[in-house]
Amino acid sequence: MNYDISWGGRIRQQYSTKLAVIFGAIIATTVVAGLIFRLHIVSGPADLVVERSIASLAGLMMVTFINLGVAWIIVGGNVGLELRQLAAGAERIGDGEFDVNMETDRTDEIGTLYTSLEEMRDSLETTLEEVTEKERLAREAKEDARERSDELEIQQEKVREAQQQAERRNQELIDEAQRFSEVMGACADGDLTNRLEPQIENEATEAIADSFNDMLEEITTVLENVQTMSSTVDEMALDLEASSEQIRDASGDVSESMLEISEGATTQSQQLDVASSRVSELSAGSEEVAAATSDIASTSEDVTASANEGQEHAAEVEANIDRLVEMTDSVVETVEALTREAGQIGEITELIEDVADQTNLLALNANIEASSAGQSGARFSVVANEIKQLAEETMDGVDDIDERLSAMREQASVTAEEVHSVDDELSQTSRLVQELNEQLAAVNEGIEQVDSRIQEIDSTADDQAEAAQELSSVLTDVTNVSAETSNQSEKVAAASEETTATIEQVSSSADSLGDQAERLASILSEFDVGTGTRSNTERIAVEADGGWVDDPAGAPDRRETNDTDRTEEVTRTNDQ
Structure with missing residues (x-):
């Protein structure tokens, strides 16, 4: 608000100054009118002094009444409104x-109060x-x-379950392997008495165990048959063709078993690839959860x-309300001052009422004197009646x-009282x-606790993402091992096929069966097929140039080997 430092601006901006100016003007006007009436009485003829005095007094009372009416209109009506x-x-x-609408053209204390209420209203509205x-x-x-916290907990539970399941499955596979x-x-x-017994439910491992056990059964059967056949050279020579056929069939079964093992390993590798893909997706989900937690x-x-x-704005609103309470207290003081001023005006009206009573009494006395004066006091009686009527009107105005x-x-x-009520409402x-x-403040504290919890969840999600990446790396290594196992199984199957071809050569090598039977019996004694235990004394030794064989009885039987025949046999084998 702009303040005017001129006298007119000061009068408009201070209500007490207005009252002083108004009542000063009333007093000044009354004094001036009294002086004028006094001069009028003194300057007139001596016989008209009483009449002029009464007329001057009536005029002075009229001026006073008019001034008081104007003051009441200015002070009472305007201020009250x-x-x-x-x-x-x-x-x-x-x-x-x-x-x-709290706008006003006043610049005094009431105008200031209007402006303060308007500012308070705008501030309260904006703040609310x-x-x-x-x-x-x-x-x-x-x-x-x-x-988001609920979704994150669900995702974390799924991640933990998948991780635990993968770890258990991986450990079971490692133990089984x-x-x-x-x-x-x-x-x-x-x-050869041991057998593969799967401890977990897995089709690939069960297929490998069944195939390997079948292979061992076949090999055991073959070895037992070979041991039986090696008991006598003559029987082996006669049954060589049939035994060769059996060995060839067994070798074919071994080849098929190894092929099945290879297929099982391939299937396992594919399953591990799928598991690795799932773990990668899980890792990506964990990273997304971590990103969401950061958001x-x-x-x-x-x-x-x-x-x-919001707390700062609330504090500002509280401060504005406190200032408004102080302003309402000032308004109460102003209203009380107006009440006191009205009391003073009442005292003035009582004084005027006393003057009117005295004037009425004076008019009555003048009327009595005029009656006793006879014809010469007729005009004086008229003036007395006018003064009496004016006094009565003054009394009515004063009332x-x-x-x-x-x-x-x-x-x-x-x-x-209303301002006090407003003060209570503001309080x-x-x-x-x-x-x-x-x-x-409580909401802020709760949000800080939620923020701390979210930070912990964010850290946990990062750790789980790293663990999922490590698990994916481990599954990749296991997949590579499974692929290598499949390749080795294929190589074993190929070797089994070559063994079958070699066994076919045995059927065409019946002339060397006698020499090989003793060596075969000695070699078979190294294997435990459940029919007996191996003997450390039953062994075979073959020298490169010319070998000798220890038979089971311990009698050495030296046989000369023919290098030329051996070379021809190898060449014939390669050609076939």
Whole structure:
């Protein structure tokens, strides 16, 4: 608000100055009128002094009455109307109506109060809108965080279950492979009594175990048959063709078994590829969850900042309400001052009423004197009657002023009570704003706790993503091992086919059966097929140039080997 430092501006801006100027003007006008009437009485003829005195007194009373009426119109009517409008506007603002028009052309204390109420209304409206928006954003963010937290917990539970299942499956496969390796190692060392017994339910491992066990059964059968056939050279020579056929069939079965093992290993490799793909998808999901958690954390920080800003606005509203309470106290003091001024005006009207009574009494005495004067006092009697009538009218005017002053005092009292009511409403609003500030602080604290929890979930999601990547790497290694196993199985199948071709050569080598039978019996004694144990003394030694054979009885039987025949046999084998 711009303040005018001129005398006119000071009078307009200070209500007490207005009252002083108005009553000063009334007193000055009354004094000037009294002086004029005094000069009029003194300058007139001596025989008309009484008449001029009465006329001057009547004129002075009329001027005083007019001045008081003007003062009442200016002070009582205007101020009372402004105060009623101000009280009504403040009451509507207290009820939550912010579209109240609080504009005024006054520049005094009442104008300042209008401006303060308007600023308070605008500030309250803006702050309440901001607080409502912050509350809505806080609720939405809280609901969003709760939904994302539930989804994150579900994803984490799925990740943990998948990880635990993959770890259990991987450990079972490793243990099963270890057991298979031990059994195969024992068989490679010559102990053919062991069998593969799967400990887990897996079609590939069961197929491998069945095929390997069938192969061992066939090999055991072959070895037993060979041992039986080696007991006598003559029987072996006669049954050589049939035995060769049996060995050829067994070799074919071995080849088929190894092919089945290869197919099982290929299937296992494909399943491991699928598992690796699933783990990769799981890892990607964990990374997405981590990214979503980071977004939630960022949103939570924004909501926290908004809540802090809402607290600051609430504090500003509380400060504005406190200032408004101080202003309403000032209004109450102003209204009380008006009441006191009205009381003083009442005293003046009582004085005027006393003067009117004295004037009426003087007019009555003058009328009595005029009656006793006879014809010469007729005009004096007319003047006395006029003065009496004027005194009565003055009394009526004074009574009217007294009634209006009483009404103004009552209105000022009602206005003071209404302003007190507005003060109470503002105090209650201040308490509500303070409670809102405390609630915003509690919301801010809850959001900080949610933000801390989200940070922990974000860290856990990152750890799970790293664990999923490590699991994917392990599955890739297992897939490579499975592929290598499939390749080795194919090589074994090819070797089995070559063995079949070699066995066919045995049928064409019946002439060397006698020599090979003894060597075969000695070699077979190294294998444990369940019919007996191996003897450390039963062994065979073959020298490169010329070998000798220890038979089971321990009698050495030296036989010369023919290098030329041996070379021809190898050449014949390669050609076939």
